[in-house]
Amino acid sequence: MVSLETLTPFQDKPIEPWQFQLISPHNRIAGLYIYHFEWVFGLEYDGFPYSSELNTMSVSKDIRPYLEKGLLILIPTADVLERAYEMLIYNNKRPREPDERKRFEEFGTGPWEYTIMPGRWDRKTKKSSLPPLFDCSPDGTLIPFSFDDCDYDTLPRFTSVVHPLIVIMLHRMNIRDDHPSMTIQEKLIAPLEKVLCKWPEWQHNRFLPMANAKFKREYDVGRKIVCRCLRCLENTPSTTTASSSELEDTYTDDEEEVGKEGREDEYKELSRIANERISVWRGCLEGVASNHDDVKHDDILDRYAQECTDAADKVMLRQEEERAKREALAAEMQGDFPSKKKSRLS
Structure with missing residues (x-):
């Protein structure tokens, strides 16, 4: 069984163990996502466990750069990824107070199982972008190891107390390439992608x-x-x-999203009223449209029906003002047919 502690790209260099932090507090890219992580996965503000064993694992020092750059990746099991997806969706829903979120601690305790595989692939050769690797056996013998011939059932797996939610964060920072095997895509990549696609953008x-x-x-x-x-x-x-x-x-x-969610029923009712009024307005203008091509497509009225994103009193006021203008314009235009007066609705 391959281990990240015994994997090395060198044949003539002793393996040196290294405590690898998946997410470093000094990583500037991580700073773009850390508050998202703390919110959707139920941590306190500034509560990411950087120095905890949940974020630290022992690896060979020469493998560390591959993990940092996403050339070598760890993928949790599909059922763990599904739990992460459910927590992310629940905690990201607005409106929700900070203490109403599902908590990080509720996710469970390890160790968890992970699959090891390359994160970068050559599109033409469909070979991994990793250099030749060797697995060091207990007696010190270096055994050549390649991921190129591995499929889902033969990919190496291991258990670790490092937290799967933090592993997901690492994947958010290092977007991997598509794997050439459809089986691996379906059983490993697709469940991971499901979570990453819902990562918040607020x-x-x-x-x-x-x-x-x-x-x-x-x-x-x-x-x-x-x-x-x-x-x-x-x-x-x-x-x-x-x-x-x-x-x-x-x-x-994001605040606009909050307002929309909180007033969804109100918007539905406003949309219904707006559509009823539009049908009345179009009836008034039907004769005009038959003689004036520039009022056949009334995009302004369509927009009134579709948007309705203001407070109810503002929407109704705008509609009343527009109704008065339209009725006056319709009456004016119906009296000007012989002169083919240009419409002001263009």
Whole structure:
């Protein structure tokens, strides 16, 4: 059985063990995703276990660069990936308070099983991008090992206490190539891709109360919570653990999502009313459209029906204003047929 502690690319160099951190606190790429991880996988703010055994494993020193660059990867089992997917979806749903999330500790305890395989493949030759590797046997003999002839059942597997959610984070940082074997794609890559495809893209730090979010209380973990999203940087003199009133002028695409989810029923009703009114308006303009090509496709009215993303009073006000304009325009145009007066609806 191949182990990351005994795998080496050198025949004339002794194997040196190394404690490898999957996610390093000094990794700038990890900094782009760490607050996403802490939120969707139920950790406290700034609570990622960098120095824990959940993030550290023993490997041969010469294999470490391949793990860091995604040339050699670990994949959890399909049932573990499915649990990770369910936790991510549950915790990422808005609105949700920080203490309503499923917790990191609830995921379970190890050791967990992992499959070892290359993460990069030559598209033409369908061979792995790894150099020739050797597995060191207990008596010191180096045995050549290649992943190229391995299929799903013959890929090496091992158990480790390193946490599968952290392994998923490593995959988010290092996107791997498609594996040439369809069996491996279906049984290993597809379950992993299912999780990665749902990785959050919001920018505002969710540990901070957001505008329009109806938190019952402020969330405080005893230290400043920073948000580096563009809106917060533009609208606050410094990043602070501000109350929702201090953030009332900030806005992100994620906040729009919060509003849509919270008022879904209201939007459905507004859409119904808007469509009813549009049918009435189109009836008023039907005779006009038959003589004026430029009002046959009334895209503005279609947009009113589809959007409805403002507060109800604003939508209704806009509709009333538009109704009055349309009725006046229809009456005016019906009196101008002989002169073929150009429509102002273009």
